[in-house]
Amino acid sequence: MSTPLTIEEIHKLYAAGEATPSEIVRTTLEKIEADNERLNAYLTISKESASIAAAAMDNEIQSAIQTKPLAGIPVVVKDNMCTAGIRTTCGSRILGNYVPPYTATAVQKLQAAGAILVAKANLDEFAMGSSTENSAFGTVRNPVNTDYVPGGSSGGSAVAVAAGHVPVSLGSDTGGSIRQPASFCGIVGLKPTYGRVSRYGLVAYASSLDQIGPFATSVKDAARMLQVISGHDRHDSTSSNAQVPNFLSALTGNIKGLRVGVPPECFGEGLDAEVRTKVEAAIAKLKERGAEIVEVHLPHTKYVVAVYYLIATAEASSNLARFDGVRYGHRTEDPRSLSDLYRRTRDEGFGAEVKRRIMLGTFALSSGYYDAYYEKAQRVRAMLANDFAEAFKKCDVIATPTAPTPAFKIGEKSDDPLAMYLGDIYTVTMNLAGVPAVSVPCGASSAGLPIGIQLIGNHFDEARLLNAAYAFEQENSI
Ligand code: GLN
Numbered sequence: 001m002s003t004p005l006t007i008e009e010i011h012k013l014y015a016a017g018e019a020t021p022s023e024i025v026r027t028t029l030e031k032i033e034a035d036n037e038r039l040n041a042y043l044t045i046s047k048e049s050a051s052i053a054a055a056a057m058d059n060e061i062q063s064a065i066q067t068k069p070l071a072g073i074p075v076v077v078k079d080n081m082c083t084a085g086i087r088t089t090c091g092s093r094i095l096g097n098y099v100p101p102y103t104a105t106a107v108q109k110l111q112a113a114g115a116i117l118v119a120k121a122n123l124d125e126f127a128m129g130s131s132t133e134n135s136a137f138g139t140v141r142n143p144v145n146t147d148y149v150p151g152g153s154s155g156g157s158a159v160a161v162a163a164g165h166v167p168v169s170l171g172s173d174t175g176g177s178i179r180q181p182a183s184f185c186g187i188v189g190l191k192p193t194y195g196r197v198s199r200y201g202l203v204a205y206a207s208s209l210d211q212i213g214p215f216a217t218s219v220k221d222a223a224r225m226l227q228v229i230s231g232h233d234r235h236d237s238t239s240s241n242a243q244v245p246n247f248l249s250a251l252t253g254n255i256k257g258l259r260v261g262v263p264p265e266c267f268g269e270g271l272d273a274e275v276r277t278k279v280e281a282a283i284a285k286l287k288e289r290g291a292e293i294v295e296v297h298l299p300h301t302k303y304v305v306a307v308y309y310l311i312a313t314a315e316a317s318s319n320l321a322r323f324d325g326v327r328y329g330h331r332t333e334d335p336r337s338l339s340d341l342y343r344r345t346r347d348e349g350f351g352a353e354v355k356r357r358i359m360l361g362t363f364a365l366s367s368g369y370y371d372a373y374y375e376k377a378q379r380v381r382a383m384l385a386n387d388f389a390e391a392f393k394k395c396d397v398i399a400t401p402t403a404p405t406p407a408f409k410i411g412e413k414s415d416d417p418l419a420m421y422l423g424d425i426y427t428v429t430m431n432l433a434g435v436p437a438v439s440v441p442c443g444a445s446s447a448g449l450p451i452g453i454q455l456i457g458n459h460f461d462e463a464r465l466l467n468a469a470y471a472f473e474q475e476n477s478i
Pocket of ligand 1: 205
């Protein structure tokens with residue numbers, strides 16, 4: 001039996017009595033195990049706990065599908081979300097054997113909705129990267145073409161869905177890490193509004209930017225996932241009290257009169273010609289379906305990569321200070337003094353990119369440089385938020401490419417951090433401003449590599465954003 005690709009398809013099988021959760025989970029695990037050597041998408045496969053959870057649902061699945069939106073659905077989550085009793089490595093040697101005592105709220109909510117966690121997905125170490133080549137546990141490969149990267153940092157979670165192992169998974173997005181791999185792998189990836197989803201139990205990279213969100217093969221399934229994981233959490237003071245609307249019922253496909261803003265700043269130099277053509281064609285399809293296309297401006301686009309890499313690394317340098325060999329994970333052998341313990345533990349535990357970022361961030365925060373770098377970056381960040389406020393006076397959603405190019409080859413950019421960082425130009429802005437954005441497949445390059453269009457919404461306007469994405473998906477599949 002091949003694993004069905006959507007939540008609805010699996011629920012139909014359950015409803016018809018044609019499959020049980022145990023059977024679905026067994027097939028899923030078999031596929032995951034068979035593909036993992038080739039794709040390296042998983043760090044831990046929770047075979048036993050998944051099988052137990054599935055068996056416990058076998059008898060009650062008929063009633064469960066009526067009440068639980070994810071009843072019997074196998075899911076994968078990125079390995080920077082804590083899972084009680086299941087190793088959580090963050091793709092780092094420093095947490096190589098870390099088993100958390102608690103589960104992240106978003107994961108707990110999936111499980112409460114009936115989902116079955118089958119595996120923890122590989123990622124760039126501490127979510128720092130755009131290709132999933134920075135994992136201490138090896139590079140992840142793109143299932144569309146294994147010579148290419150899947151994007152990052154949530155590469156493993158994207159591959160889990162793109163390879164057809166599970167219908168949905170969770171990633172985290174600090175500067176594009178859900179949207180860019182979704183684009184590279186040809187699936188849907190959503191970064192919710194900052195505060196929409198609890199970050200409790202998500203190992204922090206840059207706390208003012210981090211947000212958990214879903215990967216799926218369809219906008220509908222992404223909406224289903226968002227419904228489950230959204231909402232205030234008393235364990236995360238930055239999670240919002242904003243009302244959680246019914247995202248599924250917002251998917252009418254009607255976008256008559258919807259104003260779609262197109263910022264020329266996101267179609268300039270450095271944009272691959274094929275990506276431009278496909279994204280422009282996608283915008284034309286939105287128009288055919290009744291949307292009104294308007295020009296808007298994001299005038300600070302040229303600064304966003306610099307601003308992002310100052311703020312993200314500054315926050316990372318502070319967040320990662322806790323990995324000192326005293327409290328969590330790896331500890332060096334026979335330290336000669338306390339500072340020797342810190343130094344050697346961190347030297348042995350962190351990879352090159354994480355070290356680079358800690359140094360960059362520490363530098364940007366250090367006295368004498370703080371005003372010139374960190375503070376200045378914060379000021380530009382405020383201007384970016386203002387750019388969106390202005391743009392959203394003229395439109396309801398904004399359309400841009402998700403990434404300037406399709407997936408690149410493994411190894412192509414790994415020795416050139418700056419080239420890698422520049423690829424984040426269209427995605428980091430939304431994290432800096434806190435607005436939601438979704439990547440939806442809109443075609444492929446002549447080499448057969450997927451291309452995504454990014455749709456951006458105003459704060460807490462995911463319902464309208466997802467409906468725009470849904471309308472495009474409908475139009476595109478005709
Ligand atoms: N590529 C960006 C970075 O390396 C974004 C990563 C992310 O969103 N976690 O920081």
